[in-house]
Amino acid sequence: MNRHAWAAQTSATLLALLFLSPLVLQVVSSFKTRAELREGNQHFFPSRVSWENYREVASRTEFRQQFRNSLILCFGTVTGTLISSSLAAYGFARVRWRARKWLFGLLVATMLLPWQVTMIPRFLLLRQLGLYDSLAALILPAFLGDAFAIFLLTQFMRSLPEELSEAGRLDGLSEFGIYWHIVLPLCRPALLTVALFQFTTTWNDLGGPMLYLSSPEKFPLSYGLEQFTSSYADQTHLLLAATVLFGLPIVVLVVVMQRFFQSGFTAKPLM
């Protein structure tokens, strides 16, 4: 290893450790007792490793229920986004029709709109549809496409050689058959990237559930974390354990899907 490579690796490692340090502090502190936390950060490590905080958090029925709700929401929105966005992207990338470039530009422009802009009309619409206070209020919009996902998938699909579609047509495949049998399987890295984005967005979302849900038994885990905070007396010891559990699925998902995640942005299929 030459000197430059060594310096680059050392810098990268130090930087990684720097970014990792809050996470390490969070995990280590989650094993501290309430009394230890109250006394401040006098000692980095807990006096003894106790799983009590985790036991208490996990034993709460509402925590398990919220965990389940979060998974349901993620599962639903990922599915909805993949179906709707891949179909829309196929239309933009692989089918020639008038005004598609103009509409694609319009779609991309909607990415600039903050969520708050569409929040109220969306609320009124969902309430009129009778979906207020149901998980469907948060899941169904995902089946209507997501601008970022459509953009990402469109760019990926555009990079696929047109000859593949021609070959499919010669074999008698319909347009949907080409989408389903040829294009979609080749888009796997991009689809997984979109899925990962959607999963993390939904998992971390608090604003949406707060707006569209009212029944505590339907709230997700992001709401559950708020329950450990208070204007007067936080349950910091439980909050730390709960946030570690909250972050765990995302960490596992990112680690497992890291390879696909990178290739989703960088890969040029069949090139």
Next chain:
Amino acid sequence: MANWGRALAGVMAVSLVVSVVVLNGPAPRAATPSGRNEVVFWHFWGGEDRLVVERLIARFNEAQSEYFVRGVAMPGNNFDLKVFLAVAGGNPPDLINHDDPIVGDWAARGVIQPLRAVATPAELETLRTDLVPAAQRLGDYQGEPFALCNGLDIRALYYNATLLRERGIQPPQTLTELDQLAETITPPSAERASRYGFLPDARRLWAWAPVFGGGFRTNDQGEAVVDTEENVRALEWMMSYRLRYGADNLAAFRQADQSLPGKTFPLLNDRYAVMMDGQWRIRDLRAAQASQRERNLPVIEYGVMPLPPPKNGLPNAGWVNGNIFVVPTGAKQPHGAWAFMRFWLGMGSFTDAAAQICEEGGWIPTLRSTQKSPRFLTYLKREPLFETFVQLAASDHQFPVPVVPGAAFWQREMERVGEQSLGASETRSAQTLLREAEERINAHLLRQRKALRS
């Protein structure tokens, strides 16, 4: 590749069915007992307090047979917007418990109902005579009660009694004595002190202005009155600590306060000898003492005292905020909401139940009758630190942020003035800071009034 496609199709089909059909159905919940009306209650309580509130709701539900309160803890994130949309959409809760200065804004916009819509004239009269003045001030908008205060947050000075005894210092009774204590514990020449005798909290001009005989109010034209002689003197006194210790030293010290985990009370870390905070800190002190006993460490004693006034200042004065009940416009069970409010506060035959609530939560009762109930007096004997806060709560010199549309802005502006007064780069006088703040606040209040008229 074909297998992958089939698998993906299967997963998508199943998840679509699950998402749209199954999940749209109602999730399981504890059913409202038959023959009883459900009262939906949104509240802000979290942490340990939420458990106290849940027990309280359970006791109410057991105590009567007409209503069934369903409590829903709502975090502050987007809460106001959620309430507004729920009211506009015709699906509001029946009762809300809030801890922000929202009464003026919500009442002016018609989001909440006046209490006369749910309470009888006799009950309103009872409230007039039994509610402590601070609680009345928090709930009245333009002379009419729109909110019912169910808990007061009172500030006092906590002190490390063990430390003061070791140093031979008596708890200060006047502002001059407080300044002397601060200089004795931490001389002005101290560089990078690890402990300060006392430092004024930049956010708490709200508390010190009434102590100096000033305060913040609106005039007959609805304009904010901020730049007064008393308020200037209060701010100048706060600034004197910057001049004494140096703004950079104070900023560095305060920065370290922020590194304490959660909402740790810095007095427990021996960073101050005296500091201002609210009654909820008592349980932190007691928990710390219990921990010291458990580990066979010397137990540190603490005391509480009112904010000491300067010459010609007001005794037992300060800033008060609190928790308020409001009934949204369009609530389906407003009378059920009122029944629950009566239970929580201790009106009628519920005095003992209310005293129990306050004891469990460490909350200050807002009704004099509850404060004087045998059960609560017994509690005060067990917890003498709390008694000072209860006495302060009954004082006529405790003032909230004025109940006007735009109150939250006013509150933030005064906190900003406090921050500026202690900041290193600030060269403007106290009077200039207050005058500029007054102009900004009045411009904001004017915009609010215009928006409401349109």
